[in-house]
Amino acid sequence: MKAPFVKQSTRDYYRACRENGMSLFEFIHGYVYGRWCYHYIGLAGDKDPWWRWLWVPLVLIIDRVHPFTENDAHRSGDPDQTKPTWSDAYHGKPLPLNEATKLIRLDRPVNTALPETVLPYTRARDLILDNPEKIVLLDCPCRAGMKNPCTPTDVCILIGDPFATFMLEHHPDKTRAITADEAVAVVKAEQARGHVSHAFFKDVALGKFYAICNCCACCCGAMKAHAMGIPMLCSSGYLAQVDQDLCTKCGTCAQKCQFKAIGFNKEGAYIREDRCMGCGVCTLSCSKDAITLRLAPEKGEPLKVDALH
The missing domain is CATH 3.30.70.20 (Alpha-Beta Plaits)
Structure with missing residues (x-):
């Protein structure tokens, strides 16, 4: 019997996790990441929410497991350095306007593993799009965590299921379904403002591409980390x-x-x-x-x- 309080997108995400060999812990991690993304990601901002006291010990725990300062073999140039790092699980690749537009306009399923020369990380390198026409616009969690964010705030583009539908169902007040033309318009407008489009990959997003972030160095947590020497971003090529x-x-x-x-x-x-x-x-x-x-x-x-x- 299905639990009536469990949303269909949660069931679909759980099923996809099982099919991809992910553990229960990874499913829970991914659920928390999506369900409470404004807490999870927004902590990198400069607001002072009551839960911020959790951030420092969490960072220390993560840093002990996957040290921020350690690069993997490809990025460090050390063939003996193969230990996965924190940024291997969550990272982005800048997209010039023409490639971001093409990615948004993909109208067919895609299933490919990107080579390390394209995405130099040991995890989360798949570009798999199921239901690629499913595009959702999300209020940016990074900007939501800022006292004076850049505007507009609805600039995060989620592409493909199960994650797009998951976010649409769990954040109905902060998401809306959009067309490919509308998504392209968002990217063009953001890049005209000087903001960067990144294709983002995450381990608990089924180890694959799931979003195009359009953000700025003053708000984006990943860009702030990059400026601090944490290799969450790689070159566009x-x-x-x-x-x-x-x-x-x-x-x-x-x-x-x-x-x-x-x-x-x-x-x-x-x-x-x-x-x-x-x-x-x-x-x-x-x-x-x-x-x-x-x-x-x-x-x-x-x-x-x-x-x-």
């Missing part, structure tokens, strides 16, 4: 490059760059390649088309949606 003959030194690109990767000298703008994540936001901000993206094999490979099978 591209680097920005400047045609200094076209650059007018207006400074707009540097103002928009969330990774502080653009500087200026007497010739014009230049790219700090060690900071650039290849998100492409600067290319959209330049009225003179002086900035473009180039492939950067040394940074890894891009997520090319057209090549997915």
